[in-house]
Amino acid sequence: MGKKTTRRGFDPNDFRWFSDEAVEKLKKAQDEIQWLLDRGYKFDTVLPFVSNHYLFSARQRLALQRSVSSSVKFEKRKKSMLPLETAKDGCIYIDGFNLIITLEVALSGSPLILGRDGVMRDLAGLRGTYRIIDKTDTALKLIGKSLNALSVQAAIFYLDAPVSNSGRLGRKIIECSYDWNIPVDVELVPNADTVLSKMNRVVTSDAIILDSCTGWFNLARNHGFNPGSLCKTKNSNYRFGFTALTDIIKKYIFKIKKFHASTLHELKQYCNSEHLPEFLEMVETMERTQKYSNGEIIYNSCKRYIV
Structure with a gap:
């Protein structure tokens, strides 16, 4: 039996609630x-x-809640945001569930919201429960690659102890971090927001923490984790939209070794369906078996099918 595929943060009605008109x-x-x-x-x-007034659904209201704030708060967050170049100057403190879930949502092809503060947020919601899914390992690998690329000296993940499976996730973080070649620790705390709100050099997209912490890194948006392109308009700094995962797709397709005539049909089929995670797995399989080449031709031919 194959590994179960889970789409974190996915709702079948999102295509209606986040259509162009909506x-x-x-x-x-x-x-x-x-x-x-x-x-x-x-x-x-x-x-x-x-x-x-607009008769928005609960899902649309959540999107507004996670993307809107006063201009004063937006400006304050921008001023306290630290340059990524300074990540190498010491230990960084990561809001574990916050960062990992955002990446899992992106890898699932589910909606992400980009706010005027430049922070990318998901609509998954924790609600005191969490379980490890098939995207978790990939999300942790992305985190490790980014920390290495930034030459981070050490990292501490903070997880909310009352959340289900927080201990299991903590053990998985430590297990994956053996390949990162940097000191990594996990702290299970009663409330990660309370702890991180008082700290500097924090990695999170949580508005409560951003409004209180001394300094923070916009890691998910700005380095390695920008998993796709939220649709943008000329007159807006942000827009609701589906994560196209274009960057990740290009990353894999450009590595494909050989070209085969049936590839384009397969890519169109997957890009035009709800099975985007399976599409990514298919591309990785093609890369490992080295069956295809000329990835740029494949990408340019099928990119219009990617939402």
Whole structure:
């Protein structure tokens, strides 16, 4: 029996809730919510008020909640963001569930939201439960590669102990870190937000932590983890959209060794379906067996099928 494939953060209705027409309404709602927040209105009052006006679904409201804030908070986050070049200057402190789940969502081809603060967030939601899936190992490998590329001296992952399977995830982090050649530790704490909010050199996309910590790295967005292209418009710094995973796809396709006539049909079939994770696995298999070449031709031919 093959390994079970799980799509973290996937909802079959996302194609309707984040269609082009829905996105335009969400962008308008974002502007209206931010306008009200900048004038002192409370977030808990503004969000349902505007969302009710547009008859948004719970999923759309969550997207707004995770992407909108006042201009003052956005600017404060930008000022406290540390240059990635300084990651090598000491230990970094990682919001474990936050970073890993974001990567799992990206690898699943599920929606990610890019806010005006430049931070990428998912819609998966933790809700006190977590389980390791088929994307977890890949997510940890991406983290290790990025830490090595940044010449990070050491890293400590903070996990919320009350969350289910936090101990198992902690053991997996340590196991995977043996290949990273840097000191890695895992701390199980009652509340990771409380601990990280008081620290410097934090890796997270959690708004509560970003608004309180001394300094943070935008690791998921800016180095190695930018898993795809959120659709953008000329008049917007951000937009809701599906993660195309274009960068990851190119990364694998450009490594493919030999070309075969049936490849394009297979790529179209997978790119145009809901089985994007299987598509990635197929590309990796082709790479290992070295059956194909001229990856650029394949990519240029099929990229229009990628959402």
